[in-house]
């Protein structure tokens with residue numbers, strides 16, 4: 001048990017004397033973590049947030065912090081990777097601790113809300129079992145945030161909040177209104193999510209955001225009024241990073257040849273013979289409505305000059321050849337795929353739109369490099385993109401990006417009037433088509449943006465600087481000398 005005999009102030013001072021390394025816990029109940037990065041983007045709950053949490057935890061470990069990532073223990077034959085109670089990231093001290101809460105089987109993130117108090121109790125019991133408490137917790141997404149509120153009630157340990165994605169913007173972009181609120185709530189649990197986000201914003205000691213835009217725009221949403229003010233000092237702008245060992249212009253990784261063969265075969269399979277060799281317009285996001293794949297297919301299908309300039313290539317996970325079917329997909333992913341295939345057929349785009357299966361970040365990086373060499377680009381047409389790790393990762397591989405102007409990309413690709421890529425209006429297929437046509441038609445501009453993009457990532461988006469930003473805020477909060 002903790003040193004309960006000491007009054008808290010003495011416990012804290014004695015703790016300071018004895019403490020060797022700072023100890024930080026991560027609250028991330030959704031998705032899961034393992035050494036194989038299993039299911040990343042192959043499921044809506046396995047995306048950029050997991051990348052962010054893993055890379056930040058590893059970077060903090062490099063800076064001498066003891067880090068534990070708390071997620072969910074899943075005893076489910078279909079999700080065998082997450083059955084062990086503990087796992088350590090290779091070549092690091094970062095522990096993945098899987099706490100059992102709710103039923104034993106896998107649950108989508110929307111179904112975790114009723115069990116988060118049990119999760120927080122499990123995390124508290126873990127530390128009690130260790131006889132050591134954490135100095136601070138970082139909480140991720142609304143569910144991690146609410147769990148950290150419960151953990152603080154149990155232990156008094158303060159926490160930071162990193163939203164990764166806020167429900168209010170998703171509600172707006174999915175056009176939730178009085179008429180469909182009931183159905184949308186049943187699917188996305190927005191009422192629990194917004195309430196959890198508000199409570200978290202009120203009680204967090206620190207809030208980390210990736211851009212000023214997230215602070216001044218996303219946190220200024222009417223649904224968060226009264227929970228926190230965007231000007232509040234506890235909000236810290238700390239940009240995320242890019243794993244430059246994976247995303248770069250030079251390293252030929254073990255997946256390079258396999259990926260190039262995969263790309264070649266997919267394009268040969270899906271493209272009309274005479275179109276082979278045109279620049280590629282590439283999409284690599286998770287198959288969910290907010291990523292707006294259909295909007296891009298419409299922009300492409302309604303713009304014949306654009307079709308002359310390039311082919312559309314859509315990355316998938318776990319589907320070999322969607323033109324022959326995609327039985328493995330279900331729920332929202334199947335619905336998105338159905339709408340895509342319907343759009344391609346309705347606009348007679350077969351032969352101009354190809355699909356490729358990529359199973360890892362190494363494959364994704366190799367694809368970015370290869371597509372960059374075709375003079376192509378990454379398109380990120382999300383209705384709303386809180387930040388967009390894909391944007392900075394593609395830039396690091398020398399691939400020019402055309403991204404939604406809604407959210408973080410507006411700050412990644414523009415600074416003090418200088419451009420580092422193209423911005424487009426995801427709700428206007430005509431605008432997206434024109435931007436893409438311009439991007440593919442101006443080789444000089446393309447070369448310039450490629451170079452500037454690489455430099456910008458190396459200057460501004462590294463996980464080491466992200467970790468230092470977190471530590472600075474946390475140490476100031478704990479009253480310790482900053483780095």
Ligand SMILES: O=c1ccn([C@@H]2O[C@H](COP(=O)(O)OP(=O)(O)O[C@H]3O[C@H](CO)[C@@H](O)[C@H](O)[C@H]3O)[C@@H](O)[C@H]2O)c(=O)[nH]1
Nearest residue numbers: 040041047048049051052164360361385386387388389390
């Ligand atoms: O086959 C693949 C394809 C993609 N990725 C990775 O998946 C991540 C996708 O992240 P992002 O582009 O940021 O999108 P989301 O998954 O939607 O991430 C959410 O969380 C991120 C981190 O806070 C924010 O940047 C996003 O805006 C937010 O929507 C990237 O790191 C990719 O490298 C893979 O690991 N394997």
Ligand SMILES: O=P(O)(O)OC[C@H]1O[C@](O)(CO)[C@@H](O)[C@@H]1O
Nearest residue numbers: 044045046047048049050164165
């Ligand atoms: O679309 P939503 O519900 O806002 O969720 C996006 C979240 O899903 C994830 O992709 C799951 O990892 C996170 O990266 C992100 O925070």
